[in-house]
Amino acid sequence: AQTVTQSQPxxxxxxxxxxxxxxxxxxxESDYYLFWYKQPPSRQMILVIRQEAYKQQNATExxxxxxxxxxxxxxxxxxxxxxxxxxxxxxxxYRSVENSGTYKYIFGTGTRLxxxx
Amino acid sequence: NAGVTxxxxxxxxxxxxxxxxxxxxxxxxxxxxxxRQDPGMGLRLIHYSVGAGITDQGEVPNGYxxxxxxxxDFPLRLLSAAPSQTSVYFCASGRGGExxxxxxxxxxxxx
Numbered sequence: 338a339q340t341v342t343q344s345q346p347x348x349x350x351x352x353x354x355x356x357x358x359x360x361x362x363x364x365x366e367s368d369y370y371l372f373w374y375k376q377p378p379s380r381q382m383i384l385v386i387r388q389e390a391y392k393q394q395n396a397t398e399x400x401x402x403x404x405x406x407x408x409x410x411x412x413x414x415x416x417x418x419x420x421x422x423x424x425x426x427x428x429x430x431y432r433s434v435e436n437s438g439t440y441k442y443i444f445g446t447g448t449r450l451x452x453x454x
Numbered sequence: 455n456a457g458v459t460x461x462x463x464x465x466x467x468x469x470x471x472x473x474x475x476x477x478x479x480x481x482x483x484x485x486x487x488x489x490r491q492d493p494g495m496g497l498r499l500i501h502y503s504v505g506a507g508i509t510d511q512g513e514v515p516n517g518y519x520x521x522x523x524x525x526x527d528f529p530l531r532l533l534s535a536a537p538s539q540t541s542v543y544f545c546a547s548g549r550g551g552e553x554x555x556x557x558x559x560x561x562x563x564x565x
Contacts, residue, residue: 346494370551380542382556389551428497432551439504441512442487442546442554446496 339364341431343445350419351453357404358414358448360429370432371405371412376447377425385427388412416450424452456480460545460557467535467564475530475560477545483555485548486528490514490541491559497544503528535564 340363350356362371373385388396388405395403400417416423429445461476479486487502489512499512503522517539519531528547532539545557 343496372553380559382544382546382554384553387551387553430497430554434551439508439510440485441499441502441510442485442548443499443513444489444497446494 339366339431339433339443341429341443341445343429343448345448346446347449347451349451349453350416350423352419352421354419355415355417356419356450358416358427358429358450360412360414360445362410362412362429362431364410364431364433366433368434370434371403372430372432372442373401373403373412373414374428374430374444375423375425376428382428386414419452421452421454424450426450458545458547458555458557460543460560462560463558464561465563467532467562469535469537469564471535473532473535475532475543475545475562477528477530477547477557478526479547479555480526481547481549481555482525483547483549484525485554486522487512487546487554488518488520488528488530489544489546490539491544492541500530500543537564540564 342361369390371388375383404413426447428447432442433440458479488500489497501520503509543560546554548554
C-alpha cells in the first residue's frame, strides 16, 4: 500500500527567507502524481503545485518549487521569499495510477508553517 | 458551477445516533472521496469511488458506509456514531490526474 510521510510537524521561517518542507512516499508504481496542498485557518484546501512522476523536470509555480527525486521517493516543497500569507498547514499528497482502473489520493500528516515577521 | 457542495457545516450527535453527510459535485468528476482530518493525523481516506456503482475502502472505513448511485452524489453514512468519530470531514472530487476539489468541510462532534 502507498504511504506518504511528512516528518516535520512544524516549521518556522523568517519573512522573505526560504524554507523547504519534506515529503517522502512509498510505492511500487512507476507512474503517479504528487501534489502539495495548502490549508489556511479557513480550512479551505488550496492546490500549491502538482508533479507528474514521468516528468523529470521539477514543477514550479511562482515562489513555489519542488525537488522531485523519483529514485529516492522524495518530493520536497521549497517556498522562496516567504510571505506572511504563506502561514498555513501544508499537505503532501499522492495519487496512484492503477492498472485495474481504480485510483485514490492519499495525504501525509501535514506540516504547519509559521512565518515570522 | 457550484463545485463541491458539502452539508451540513456543523453537526452534534449523541453516541449511537446515525446521520448522513451529503456531498454533491457538478463538474462531472469520476472520482469522489471522503476524508477525516484530526490534529496530528493529517487527512485520512475513509472511502472513495471512481464512478457510479463503484466504491472502495480507504484507510479508516470502519463505522462508515457510502454509496454512489449517480456521478454527482456521494453521501457518507455514520451508522452508530461514536466519540472517536468526532472530527472534521471533507468531501473531495476530481478527474484524471488533476487536482482534487474539496468541499468546505463538516465539523462533527459526537457526545
